[in-house]
Amino acid sequence: MSTEHMNSDLPTPQDKEWEATMLSFVENDESGMTPTAPRKKLPIRRRTLAVLLSSVGTVLLAVVLLVVSLCVKPAQTNPGTDSDTGDITDSTQPAITLLDNKGNADKNIIDKPMRRVDIKNAEGEFAVAYDNESKTYVIEGYEDLTLSSTLLTTLRGYTETIKATEKVATATNLAAFGLDKPQATASVTYSDGSTAHLRIGAMTPSETGFYGQFGEDEAVYIFESNSVALFRAGATAFVDTLLVATPTVKSSDKNGMALLRNATFSGTAHPNKLVLRRSNDKDSEEYTYFNYLITSPYLRATNDTTSNALGQFKSLSATQALILHPTKEQKQKLGFDNPLICIDATMAVETEEATDKKDEDTAAPKIYYNATDYTITVGSVNADGNYVVMVDGINAIFLVSKADYSYFFDLNYTSAVNEFLFLSNIDKIGRIALNLNGKAYDFALTHYPNAEETNDKLVVKSGDKAYSTEDFRELYGLMLSLERYGAADAKPTGDVPLELFLYDTEGKLYLSAKYYDTTGSLCTVETSEGELFTTRWSYVEFFIRQVENYVNGRDVLVNT
Numbered sequence: 001m002s003t004e005h006m007n008s009d010l011p012t013p014q015d016k017e018w019e020a021t022m023l024s025f026v027e028n029d030e031s032g033m034t035p036t037a038p039r040k041k042l043p044i045r046r047r048t049l050a051v052l053l054s055s056v057g058t059v060l061l062a063v064v065l066l067v068v069s070l071c072v073k074p075a076q077t078n079p080g081t082d083s084d085t086g087d088i089t090d091s092t093q094p095a096i097t098l099l100d101n102k103g104n105a106d107k108n109i110i111d112k113p114m115r116r117v118d119i120k121n122a123e124g125e126f127a128v129a130y131d132n133e134s135k136t137y138v139i140e141g142y143e144d145l146t147l148s149s150t151l152l153t154t155l156r157g158y159t160e161t162i163k164a165t166e167k168v169a170t171a172t173n174l175a176a177f178g179l180d181k182p183q184a185t186a187s188v189t190y191s192d193g194s195t196a197h198l199r200i201g202a203m204t205p206s207e208t209g210f211y212g213q214f215g216e217d218e219a220v221y222i223f224e225s226n227s228v229a230l231f232r233a234g235a236t237a238f239v240d241t242l243l244v245a246t247p248t249v250k251s252s253d254k255n256g257m258a259l260l261r262n263a264t265f266s267g268t269a270h271p272n273k274l275v276l277r278r279s280n281d282k283d284s285e286e287y288t289y290f291n292y293l294i295t296s297p298y299l300r301a302t303n304d305t306t307s308n309a310l311g312q313f314k315s316l317s318a319t320q321a322l323i324l325h326p327t328k329e330q331k332q333k334l335g336f337d338n339p340l341i342c343i344d345a346t347m348a349v350e351t352e353e354a355t356d357k358k359d360e361d362t363a364a365p366k367i368y369y370n371a372t373d374y375t376i377t378v379g380s381v382n383a384d385g386n387y388v389v390m391v392d393g394i395n396a397i398f399l400v401s402k403a404d405y406s407y408f409f410d411l412n413y414t415s416a417v418n419e420f421l422f423l424s425n426i427d428k429i430g431r432i433a434l435n436l437n438g439k440a441y442d443f444a445l446t447h448y449p450n451a452e453e454t455n456d457k458l459v460v461k462s463g464d465k466a467y468s469t470e471d472f473r474e475l476y477g478l479m480l481s482l483e484r485y486g487a488a489d490a491k492p493t494g495d496v497p498l499e500l501f502l503y504d505t506e507g508k509l510y511l512s513a514k515y516y517d518t519t520g521s522l523c524t525v526e527t528s529e530g531e532l533f534t535t536r537w538s539y540v541e542f543f544i545r546q547v548e549n550y551v552n553g554r555d556v557l558v559n560t
Contacts, residue, residue: 096221098214099162099196112190114159121184123234128155139235142324144395146240155230155238159188162196164221165209171220177211178202179220186231200228236321236396243391243398244316247349247370256351260313261368263345265411267378268338272297274413276310278350281365286423294417298531301418309407314347316376316405318389318398326397334388334397335379341409343376378409414533419483421513421527422502426458426476430505436544437497441551443467447505462551471556478543478559482515485522488532492516492524498540515540 101112116129127140128147137152139145174180178201188196200223201211209222230237249256262277275296279287287293290301292310302310323330331337348371352364375392378400382388387400387409400409427447434441446459455469479500498515512528515535522534539559546556 095163095165096167097161097163098217098221101160101190112160112192112194114156114188115191116189117155117159118187119184119231120186121232121234123236126235128152128238139238139324142235142239145324147238148240151230151238158227158230159186159196160190162198162214163227164212164214164223166222168211168220168222170218171213174201177220179211179213182212184228184231198223198228198231200231236324239321239324239396241318241320241398242315243318243389243394243400244345244347244374244376245372246315247347247372249349250369253349253351256349258314258347258349260310261346261348261350261371263310263343265341265343267341269341270412272413274411274416276302276416278366284424285428286425290418294413297413298417298527298529301420301423302416303418306411306416309411313408316391316400316408318400319386320399321396322388322399323397325395330397331379331390336377336390336397339377339379340381341376341378343374343378343409345374345376347372347374414487417484420480421482421484421525422480422511424502424504424510426473428504429476429502429510430507431501431503432476432479433501433503434547435496435499436547441547443472467550471550474556474558475546475550478546478556481559482525482535482539482543484525485534485536488518488524488534491532492518492526494518498523498544 101114114130116127118127119125128137129140130136131138131143134143137147139147168177171177171179179199182199182201184198184200186198186200188198190196197215199213201213201220203210203225204222209224210228211220212223212228213220247258249258259278262275264276265274273296274294276292276294279290279293281288283293287301291307292302294300294302326334348368350366350368353367354364377390377392378387379390379397380388381402382399385402387402387405389398389400390396391398402409426445427449430445430447432443432445434443442462444461446461448457448459451457458469458472460467460469460472493516495517496514497517499512500515501512502510504510509528514526515523516526517537518524518534519537521537523537523540525531525533525535542559550556
């Protein structure tokens with residue numbers, strides 16, 4: 001019989017601990033005092049004492065039983081048994097093996113492996129079967145979809161060895177166990193053609209298992225929840241949720257690293273495409289210090305947060321499959337006709353090219369192998385903000401966790417771009433022209449890289465007048481620190497208190513920027529490439545004052 005519904009054991013008069021407790025209780029009751037309190041005892045004959053103890057004990061036993069019964073929670077009815085009372089207790093009985101096709105477990109030999117299982121439940125009807133051509137298990141009708149190897153192992157484990165935790169009773173009322181209309185059935189076929197059938201009914205009162213029947217046996221068993229969970233799941237539960245795989249590094253490659261090599265973001269969330277890639281040895285010097293670069297809409301370095309985040313993107317896994325082989329209407333309903341985000345990405349292994357050169361100052365060129373291209377589409381986000389996703393080559397719709405992948409899917413130009421507009425080393429600049437509140441300044445920079453002293457490596461002149469090299473380096477540092485503050489949507493108008501023009505040593509314009517006095521705290525910046533963003537007016541105002549200090553022979557201050 002099931003122990004799910006047995007009464008909790010009450011102490012009996014034969015229980016020595018109970019007997020000692022009761023005698024102590026009687027002794028207290030006679031005097032109203034504890035046994036350790038001093039009192040005078042009256043002489044009582046042995047026969048009289050025996051009668052008294054017997055009477056008092058009987059009364060007190062009734063009192064104790066009454067108190068215990070009032071304290072015990074109302075018991076749940078045990079379906080299919082004569083008892084209608086009793087507390088639920090955990091079963092400690094050994095499992096009952098109903099079927100074992102494992103063979104020699106020590107040698108990992110399965111005598112009769114599962115060949116197929118037909119499942120029917122509230123999610124629908126489907127079959128997981130072994131495919132002789134692909135030599136793997138598939139969902140019939142969805143043979144193109146890869147199944148989770150972990151869940152397949154679990155499924156085989158619970159079908160090739162079927163165990164119950166305990167036998168309840170021979171069922172006389174299937175409805176009491178939820179077996180008149182089972183919530184799940186599973187029909188298993190093995191390699192020798194033999195079969196096994198399971199019917200899963202209601203959850204047990206303790207919620208630790210489910211009632212069920214096996215084969216033609218009329219007995220009702222309790223099955224552990226985990227052992228029948230996959231029979232209650234839909235076909236979507238069996239599909240592999242790995243959408244982007246980590247590239248494999250060769251065992252001989254000690255420097256190889258699997259990573260995101262490049263990515264292009266488009267869709268309604270990206271009116272202008274955002275294109276990123278790994279930096280390489282062919283990039284100009286100022287960009288070699290960064291792991292990732294933005295190449296569109298403008299060539300810029302990424303900030304440290306984005307660079308670190310992209311470096312962590314090595315694979316993509318969904319939390320679950322939502323729809324297998326979605327229809328055109330289902331895709332449209334979930335936004336895939338006009339997707340929120342479309343990402344074309346390349347995953348690869350990055351390593352150093354083998355070279356005989358021993359120049360410690362020059363990094364070895366990067367090379368890539370095991371590259372795989374992916375197209376990841378986010379049709380929409382659900383009510384919880386998670387991403388509804390499809391990946392080219394996988395005919396299913398998945399749900400991807402926002403908590404795990406917001407750093408990737410929510411990436412945009414403003415959040416990714418480095419805060420510094422100007423990154424070039426000063427030794428690459430040949431001329432800087434400035435307009436400050438209508439006043440024009442033009443500085444020519446001549447470089448002498450072979451000079452021994454730092455200040456002798458650079459000569460700064462405006463016309464025929466030479467200026468302090470040391471202070472100009474401070475001024476250049478202030479210019480580089482004119483950091484971005486935020487995005488700007490509208491083309492600015494009005495006064496331009498500062499305009500900068502930077503030319504390289506060959507006289508070609510490297511970059512120029514106009515700083516518009518937009519508000520009391522912000523300037524809107526427009527570059528020669530058409531980029532718009534904002535910066536703090538306090539930074540701009542401080543820089544203007546230091547330029548004026550410089551041309552008038554005063555010390556250039558550093559903004560701390």
